[in-house]
């Protein structure tokens with residue numbers, strides 16, 4: 001049987017790239033997985049056959065590493081978390097929210113800062129320590145400008161051989177970034193889709209595009225609402241620098257709020273943890289707890 005990866009799903013067909021020949025084969029699904037009510041997803045590694053009449057059939061879905069709901073893609077390796085430093089202003093709160101949700105999905109986030117060209121040197125010196133903090137806690141932060149074409153190669157290197165989703169608010173420059181990395185992608189930027197009168201929430205099919213030997217989803221992923229799916233203890237694990245310190249908290253399962261001898265609170269007090277990180281954590285925790293039924 002042939003092996004491949006599903007790059008596109010549309011109207012009951014799956015478009016599978018043959019790993020060996022790199023051909024794109026139109027397939028229907030026929031395997032035993034259908035009995036288990038498992039539907040093939042874009043990003044799935046599959047076994048497939050091609051019959052003499054040329055019709056392809058997906059026969060088996062190989063084990064998934066993960067499975068996103070929005071966009072519906074399996075086996076996502078990386079999420080490009082795109083934030084503009086200006087227009088719209090950089091928001092640490094929204095960044096922390098995205099990071100928590102992505103960590104919860106066990107996907108590696110890469111922070112991509114866009115529109116660096118818009119910063120004055122004064123503004124640059126204000127944002128530099130924040131960038132440094134996120135790097136110190138282990139995140140890759142890539143500073144880019146699609147307008148001045150810098151930082152793009154750094155992203156290209158990271159996405160090689162990876163399945164990538166891109167996320168970020170409207171207007172931060174996601175489409176511009178993708179188009180600057182590869183003109184042939186031709187993903188529509190804001191102005192054009194407005195001109196066509198398209199709604200922002202038009203549902204489209206999902207497709208993985210080749211970009212620098214990686215595969216990138218053309219539909220933005222995640223939403224800040226996805227925080228709702230977390231439990232209080234999950235949240236503290238999704239703040240990576242909190243999680244590292246939580247072994248030193250007196251209580252197992254410490255939520256780092258009012259508990260005595262909390263290593264996280266101590267780190268906040270001595271300035272090792274960025275105050276906004278802790279404030280955002282507390283706020284998300286309150287949000288999560290308030291939707292939990294109390295017994």
Ligand SMILES: Nc1nc2c(ncn2[C@@H]2O[C@H](COP(=O)(O)OP(=O)(O)OP(=O)(O)O)[C@@H](O)[C@H]2O)c(=O)[nH]1
Pocket residue numbers: 114115116117118144145146147148168169170171172173174175176177189190191
């Ligand atoms: N100065 C500057 N402007 C940029 C840069 N990148 C994008 N822009 C502008 O920012 C606006 C939004 O860019 P888009 O690429 O459409 O943003 P988006 O994130 O795809 O937006 P949605 O399609 O709404 O999700 C456009 O007017 C771009 O010209 C940049 O590096 N520098």
Ligand SMILES: [Zn+2]
Pocket residue numbers: 246249250254255256257259261262263264265
């Ligand atoms: Zn604690």
